[in-house]
Amino acid sequence: MLTVILTGQFMAVLDSSIVNVAIPSIRDSLHTSGAALQLIVAGYVIAYAVLLVTGARLGDRFTQRRMFIAGLALFTAASLACGLAWNETALIVFRFAQGVGAAAMVPQIMTLIQRNFTGHARAKALSVYSAIISGGMVAGQVLGGLIVSADLWGSGWRGVFLVNVPIGVVLLVLAPRILPTATQRFDRNLDLSGLTMLTAAVLALVLPLVLGPELDWPVWSWISLGACVIGFAVFVGIERSVAARGGEPLFSHRVLAAPGLLLAAATLFVIMATFGGWMFVMAIHLQSTLGYSALHAGLLFIPMGVTFALASLNWERIPNRLHTSMIPLGLVLAAASMVAIGALLRNGADVGELVLVLLAICGMGNGLAFSPLMTRTLAKVPMNLAADASGILVTNVQLGIVVGIASFGTLFLGLAGSTTLSAAHALGGTAIAEGVTVLLAAGLSARAAR
Known part of the structure; x- marks a missing residue:
């Protein structure tokens, strides 16, 4: 089980850095503009970061097993679509889809470790999890250069996305057989108002941080950063209101305490x-x-x-x-x-x-x-x-x-x-x-x- 879920984690971390070294090849192949290149790199990270909390809560509602498999399937399909993308617009859209798949898959990994390992075994599993995060970031730099340089079957930059497909297919075969079917399901409210506001606030934070440096910090980026502060303040107010009504806020007091x-x-x-x-x-x-x-x-x-x-x-x-x-x-x-x-x-x-x-x-x-x-x-x-x-x-x-x-x-x-x-x-x-x-x-x- 640990091998399956951490391989999924490795792919998710890998894809946040592997595309960096393929940018020159993508630009020449698709005649991509500078702004589009930034969205190709950043689209994955934006969707991934914004939807992680939503993915974690959905895992409790529909079980971590189902959400991991669903996220893995979307991530694998989106990787194939990225590798076959015919223009910059298609590649941007498919990169966002990759990020959505990762956001559905990744939060389940730590929760599965928490709920299926105890004592020393849990500590060891979390240690491997930490090593995977670092290893994926470094491997992205190395594998990206190797894949683009090898240019297998004339794939060029497409290989950095297509490499996920066979791995994802193998995991999709193994995951339904290996992941625990008895994972406890918690009938929890989704706190849609809190989720919506948190998603908007995180998006307002991440978007200018990712695109701002390359675009020389345009006015909209500063407006967005200011809006994110307001958004987080409103989110805190919503959470307090939900708790006061006896509902279940997105981040309960018991977790924060x-x-x-x-x-x-x-x-x-x-x-x-x-x-x-x-x-x-x-x-x-x-x-x-x-x-x-x-x-x-x-x-x-x-x-x-x-x-x-x-x-x-x-x-x-x-x-x-x-x-x-x-x-x-x-x-x-x-x-x-x-x-x-x-x-x-x-x-x-x-x-x-x-x-x-x-x-x-x-x-x-x-x-x-x-x-x-x-x-x-x-x-x-x-x-x-x-x-x-x-x-x-x-x-x-x-x-x-x-x-x-x-x-x-x-x-x-x-x-x-x-x-x-x-x-x-x-x-x-x-x-x-x-x-x-x-x-x-x-x-x-x-x-x-x-």
Whole structure:
């Protein structure tokens, strides 16, 4: 069961980054405009981030088994459609459909782990889950370059979407036979008013963050960000009204009151914002500033992905008495390594062995924080509220990646000038900002542990 659901998770994470390296090929093949290219990249992330909470609640209503299979089927069909897309409009629409499928599938994964594993087995399963998140982000950079470069049967960029199809078909055959049919169903109200307002507020946040940097922050992007603040305030009012009437709000007080949940969610948000932003900024620096190919740049991230995965899978081997201090210490290591990498590369130097070692330390530090923090937090959530907690944490992770790419990417591009040296100096400045932000996460994690 774990293999099936985590393979689905891997595909969902993979598709948020694998398309990046195929953009030049898509532009040449479909004669795509710059704005359309942004929607091709961002459409998946927008739909995915906006609908995650809705997917989690629907899983409780119709069972996680049914929603996982339905989301997987839509994701696989949309991947096939993306690979066969005949123009930019079709590809944009199918990318949104991919995101909808992922949003239906992914929230069920953590809930299935919560409800079908206990004790040490649950901690190990959540550790593998954390490793998959990191591995998918790194694998997207590497596999995207390999697939586009291989150009099997003349598929070119289409291969980055079509690779999901055979995997999805195999999972669709296995999932109905393997996923538990006795998953408990909770007859819960959907709180449509809350869902609608939350969806609108998240959309108003994600859309300008994804498209704003590339479009030089037009007026509508600032209006949208302002509207998202109002939307979240209205959402809080709706939730309080629903609770006062004796209804079931989208985020019940019992979920939000789970020990350390809100602090853990905030910490995970900051961790993934810095991790996603760092990978994005480094990818730009390696390809644009240093002139490395997409495949070469992707391969350099392997040490970071491997150590993140190893730390996520083996943190329980560390004595229990050290677990509380391990999380902030891991984040301090990540912050120090980022700043050191920025200092080494700020004069336009090539990536050497020391930088690779520091990237590995950065991955290890994040892995020592992300997986145990999520595991320890979910262990305190009642089983009947697992879907709501999963929706909150998974949405935080996804929004963190989006916000990190937008904020740190904008900072880097704003500091970078027209020369190689100025762009390298921009990396050094961005690395300091990343390091300070990771230290903020370390402080939050220490407080959450207490």
